[in-house]
Amino acid sequence: SIVLTQEQLTGIKKQNMGEKWLMLLWSVDCPPCFKELDMIQKLNKKQADLNVVLINTDANEETLLRRREIINKFQLMNLPNFHFAADQGAQSRFIIDPNWYGELPRGYFFESNGQSHGKSGVVDESLLVNWLGE
DSSP: OEEOOHHHHHHHHHHTTTSOEEEEEEOTTOHHHHHHHHHHHHHHHHOTTOOEEEEEOOOSGGGHHHHHHHHHHTTOTTSOEEEOOTTOHHHHHHHHOTTOOOOSSEEEEEOTTSOEEEEESOOOHHHHHHHHHO
């Protein structure tokens, strides 16, 4: 995974302009996040061009191996994977959304015009399928 910076995020948004996509934030010690990653894994198997960006919010190096294990376990290596910079949790959260306080899981649904709305808690599977499949 790649360290998330303001430039990275701007690039991701530019790259996906004109398309609907989902930005999903997760942590190694968040069981509900695994439920979401499992849903993404199932969709990923059905849809080769799944437009999902994964961002791990653990801002420390100790979780590096665990992050990799989880992404491998859910077979999500083909999706763009980013993580917060070490000791930069608050700054990284602010880059994503100044009004978000770090509750997880957290998803951002981006419209094709670049507008987005954030949602905390596990995303409903049918909502996810409809959003990414439209």
